[in-house]
Amino acid sequence: MCNCCQQDQQVETEKELKLKEVIGKFCNQRGALIPVLQAAQDIYGYLPKEVLIKISEDLNLPLSKVYGVVTFYAQFHLKPRGRHIIRVCLGTACHVRGGAKVLERIEKELGISDGSTTEDLRYTLESVACIGACGLAPVIMVGDDTHGRLEPEQIPEILEKYE
């Protein structure tokens, strides 16, 4: 039996309670780690170190294994993410049509570099390979919204729409 089933009840935050519930649901199942990590990331928005330690303890798995899985899969994030994820396409079609200049402009506007998050957690900026809208190159996505045929000058106006 894993440790989570033996722990005393304590006063915990809402997130901790949710996490405990998820771990409790999966803790005696094989292959629990990935679904627990996914649920934990849904709860916290990313995977803080303390959460990984708790998961490791409660699932009776070495912390090194938990980190190994988290760092292997791109879906998991060890740092807080912004409310709006900006994906700038640097695939071939977008690159040829000025994707790098669009990225540069966004970096300048936000004061962050590719792969980073603004301090106010408003935006996370990521460059990606082709997002399947080559006809609209150069393209960015903000959340689920696609913005195509972009000129760098349009960037400030687009960013303003996302609070």
Ligand code: FES
């Ligand atoms: S290369 Fe950018 S959408 Fe295909």
